[in-house]
Amino acid sequence: MVDPVRQRMKIVFCGTPQFAVPTLKFLLTQKEFEIAAVITQPDRPSGRGMKLTASPVKEAAVAAGVPVHQPEKIRAPEMQATLEAIAPDCIVIIAYGQIIPARLLPIARYGWINLHASLLPKYRGAAPINWAIVNGETVSGITTMRIDAGMDTGEMLLQHEMPIGANETAPELATRMSEAGAPLMLETLRGIAAGTLNGRAQDSAAATYAPMMKKEDGRIDWSRTAAEIYNRMRGFAPWPGAFSVLRGKTCQILGHPVSKDGEGREEQNPDLDNRSELADMGHNSAPLHPRSARPGHEPGTIHVRQSGLYVSCGGATEMRVTSVKMEGGRAMDAVEYARGARLTEGERFGNA
Numbered sequence: 001m002v003d004p005v006r007q008r009m010k011i012v013f014c015g016t017p018q019f020a021v022p023t024l025k026f027l028l029t030q031k032e033f034e035i036a037a038v039i040t041q042p043d044r045p046s047g048r049g050m051k052l053t054a055s056p057v058k059e060a061a062v063a064a065g066v067p068v069h070q071p072e073k074i075r076a077p078e079m080q081a082t083l084e085a086i087a088p089d090c091i092v093i094i095a096y097g098q099i100i101p102a103r104l105l106p107i108a109r110y111g112w113i114n115l116h117a118s119l120l121p122k123y124r125g126a127a128p129i130n131w132a133i134v135n136g137e138t139v140s141g142i143t144t145m146r147i148d149a150g151m152d153t154g155e156m157l158l159q160h161e162m163p164i165g166a167n168e169t170a171p172e173l174a175t176r177m178s179e180a181g182a183p184l185m186l187e188t189l190r191g192i193a194a195g196t197l198n199g200r201a202q203d204s205a206a207a208t209y210a211p212m213m214k215k216e217d218g219r220i221d222w223s224r225t226a227a228e229i230y231n232r233m234r235g236f237a238p239w240p241g242a243f244s245v246l247r248g249k250t251c252q253i254l255g256h257p258v259s260k261d262g263e264g265r266e267e268q269n270p271d272l273d274n275r276s277e278l279a280d281m282g283h284n285s286a287p288l289h290p291r292s293a294r295p296g297h298e299p300g301t302i303h304v305r306q307s308g309l310y311v312s313c314g315g316a317t318e319m320r321v322t323s324v325k326m327e328g329g330r331a332m333d334a335v336e337y338a339r340g341a342r343l344t345e346g347e348r349f350g351n352a
Contacts, residue, residue, distance in 0.1 A: 007032075008033060009032060009189060010034045010036050010086070010088045011027065011034065011035050011088055011089065011092055012036055012090075012091045013061075013066075014092065014093040014094070015040060015092075015094040015095055016041045016055045016096055017095050017097075019094065019117070019178045020057050020094035021060050021178070022178045023092070023094055023178070023181050026185075027189075032193070035064075037068070037086055038057060038069070039071070039096070040061070041096070041098075042072055069082060073098070074096075075101045075104075079104075083107045083108075088108045088109075090108050091112045092112075092114075092189075093112050093113070094185075102149040111146045111147070113188060114145050114146075114147045114152075114154070115184070116128065118143065119139075119141040120152060120156055120159075120202055121203055121206050123208055123209070124151055125151065125212070126210065126213075127210045129173050130210065130235045132173075133168070133173065134232050134234075135231070135235075136231050139162070140164055141160050141161040141177075142160050142181050143156055144156070144158045145157055145199070153202060153204070155202070156200055157191070157197055158188050158191070167234070169235075217232075218243050219244070220242050220244045220349070222244070222312070224315075226258075227257050229242070229255075230257050230319065246349050247347075249327050251324055251326045251327065252323075252324070252325040252331070254323040254331075255320055256320060297312035298312065298348065299312055300312065300348040300349040301346060302347045304344065304345050308335055309337075
């Protein structure tokens with residue numbers, strides 16, 4: 001139970017990106033909590049001018065007048081001394097970006113409470129939102145958990161299931177999850193304070209993993225089906241994106257699988273045509289079903305038609321390309337690009 005004399009749960013909030021901001025702001029509005037300090041990553045160079053930029057969590061904390069600590073390494077002895085001096089009841093940690101050493105875990109009387117962007121034990125690791133979309137999941141969710149010395153292995157407290165839209169991108173799903181995480185964390189902390197919330201162990205045998213993304217993850221393997229490639233485009237937005245090679249140059253590509261209606265005419269999703277940014281896509285559209293490519297076309301083969309630019313994919317499926325951005329150039333509508341580059345039927349995207 002929270003100290004009845006003090007009446008408020010003293011919290012240290014630990015986080016860095018925008019994903020953590022809704023929970024921080026929400027907890028700041030709750031009178032039963034005292035946000036005693038915020039820990040976030042140091043300011044980092046950002047943008048073309050490489051200007052030192054504060055994290056979104058720092059900006060929110062400064063605006064609210066909360067003391068901010070930015071250790072280069074949270075494992076530094078002085079950070080342990082700082083936390084011990086604050087003596088928090090609980091440390092809320094969301095997407096902080098550093099591993100917490102085991103010796104710091106006992107400092108808070110209720111432990112370190114994490115908001116993780118998956119339904120644990122699925123998708124433990126650094127990029128659960130991205131890999132859930134890449135793997136074609138239609139349902140994911142968020143979990144509050146008490147962290148331990150392992151990687152996302154601690155006891156689970158509460159979970160909230162969420163559908164993944166057929167056209168939803170990683171940034172869009174992250175926004176929805178971050179907003180849903182705020183009330184879930186509030187419910188978790190109230191349950192902890194009241195002594196009514198008991199954690200439950202994860203089933204490690206059911207665990208899956210979501211490793212940190214690499215640039216190479218964005219390279220398109222045209223032998224995958226159009227639906228698989230589209231999932232990777234959605235999941236790897238905005239970085240590393242989806243790219244291939246054409247005429248010896250790297251290009252970023254956006255597109256979507258195409259389907260056929262009962263009479264054999266192309267049935268296209270108007271919400272996805274002529275978009276220059278994948279993150280602009282809505283997530284409420286109906287699922288798309290890949291249509292069969294014409295026999296004999298190798299994966300990566302380009303088809304220039306009056307209705308648009310298409311590429312043969314694996315499994316006899318086909319993708320309509322909506323945007324092309326050549327290295328050093330701007331993103332262009334695919335039809336405009338094909339016309340200007342004078343693409344010809346049968347050219348191929350490749351990985352060389």
